[in-house]
Amino acid sequence: MNYAEACIELGGADLQKGIDAMNMVRRRAGLPSRVTTDQAMARQYVRDERNIEFFAEGHRFYDMRRWMICEQVIENVYGTRIEHYDNGYTIWKSNKADLEDQRSxxxxxFYWVxxxxxxxxxxxxxxxNPGYN
Incomplete structure (x- = not known):
């Protein structure tokens, strides 16, 4: 996915290489290929695919920072409680009432360190880096 994203960001002749790399991941999962010649659309496709491919692996926060989209997608963030049970089940619960504060x-x-x-x-x-003088 990193290679796919890098190629798509380069655009030009590399755009199709990025789409092909992303489609390899999709085919592995039994999903249909994505087709586009538009860089903005390809960028959205690879971002959506990263969200699916790396769900719950801790990548989303760093992806949002790298893409500089935090102001657009982080608003009134609510916590998620993960409950593990002896029978092996795991349940993800999100409840706005459980929060002491809302963050944005x-x-x-904070895009940089x-x-x-x-x-x-x-x-x-x-x-x-900006903001840390």
């Missing part, structure tokens, strides 16, 4: 993404600086002072000292030409 309001500061663009600060560069540590140690790294800045090793390479003085580095500029600190």
């Amino acid at each position: 993404f309001t500061d663009k600086k 600060p560069i540590t002072r140690d790294e800045m000292n090793k390479a003085p030409q580095l500029q600190q």
Whole structure:
């Protein structure tokens, strides 16, 4: 999926390579191939596919940051409680009433992490990431 996304972001001649790579994953899952020549549509396809392929693997937060879409998709986020039972069942519960606070993404600086002072000292030409001066 990383290769597919990278090719789609490059666009041009690499766009079809990215779509082909994404379709390999879809075929493995028994799903029909996606077809498009539009980069924006291909970008949405690969983002949707990543959400499905990597569900509950901890990638979504970093994907949203990399795509810089947090302000659009993070609003009134509610928690999910995961309950594991002795019989092997797992249930995912989402309940707005269980929350003490509601969170949102309001500061663009959180797209980046600060560069540590140690790294800045090793390479003085580095500029600190936005919002961490």
